[in-house]
Amino acid sequence: xxxxxxxxxxxxxERVIWAMSEVPRHLFVPExxxxxxxxxxxxxxxxxxxxxxxxxxxxxxxxxxxxxGEQVLEIGAGSGYQAAIVSKLASRVYxxxxxxxxxxxxxGVLKQMGYDNITVITGDGxxxxxxxxxxxxxxxxxxxxxxxxxxxxxxxxxxxxxIPIGNPYHQVLHQMVKREKGxxxxxxxxxxxxxxxxxEGWKEE
Ligand code: SAM
Numbered sequence: 001x002x003x004x005x006x007x008x009x010x011x012x013x014e015r016v017i018w019a020m021s022e023v024p025r026h027l028f029v030p031e032x033x034x035x036x037x038x039x040x041x042x043x044x045x046x047x048x049x050x051x052x053x054x055x056x057x058x059x060x061x062x063x064x065x066x067x068x069g070e071q072v073l074e075i076g077a078g079s080g081y082q083a084a085i086v087s088k089l090a091s092r093v094y095x096x097x098x099x100x101x102x103x104x105x106x107x108g109v110l111k112q113m114g115y116d117n118i119t120v121i122t123g124d125g126x127x128x129x130x131x132x133x134x135x136x137x138x139x140x141x142x143x144x145x146x147x148x149x150x151x152x153x154x155x156x157x158x159x160x161x162x163i164p165i166g167n168p169y170h171q172v173l174h175q176m177v178k179r180e181k182g183x184x185x186x187x188x189x190x191x192x193x194x195x196x197x198x199x200e201g202w203k204e205e
Pocket of ligand 1: 049050075076077079080082083096097098102123124125126142194195196198201
């Protein structure tokens with residue numbers, strides 16, 4: 001997975017490559033799909049949600065540009081896999097999931113595997129986590145219609161927001177860096193995520 005899906009496609013951050021080699025992805029995938037845990041695709045995790053494609057996890061993590069001492073917020077805990085990868089490269093990770101069943105499951109898997117620097121929270125992550133802000137990095141693993149104002153506000157100066165923005169037909173992954181005078185915005189690649197549903201996301205139908 002690491003050589004053929006990540007390195008050959010341009011993942012260059014040695015620490016990201018190391019983390020992706022270390023975390024056993026199959027433990028975050030339901031039994032039914034474990035045989036495909038290292039394939040080049042997202043997989044169902046229940047509640048109509050997915051664990052993202054390994055390449056997407058790697059490039060989003062690389063976009064955070066972590067050095068090791070940071071506090072990071074993830075929106076969309078899902079299986080807990082992305083949080084596990086980020087936790088290897090930062091000092092503390094908060095991850096929010098709107099589906100209580102997924103949050104409970106992710107919490108259990110992460111605890112069993114001994115990750116003690118990740119806090120899983122059930123709730124609407126489109127509002128961020130103001131009581132723990134500011135964050136050096138915020139990673140959103142669901143597609144927002146626009147940049148949620150709360151998330152930009154909760155980023156420290158020099159911090160990075162990695163977020164897919166768009167609609168069900170066209171989405172682009174953005175890497176945004178907060179500066180004193182505003183936000184620098186870079187388009188990373190086209191992507192396809194489930195919707196960010198919440199007060200600052202899409203409205204539930
Ligand atoms: N990062 C996950 C992983 O490693 O398995 C994959 C995330 S999945 C592509 C997107 C997740 O975002 C889903 O589990 C979905 O329920 C969650 N989600 C969508 N809107 C949300 C919101 N407002 N707050 C928190 N989680 C949300």
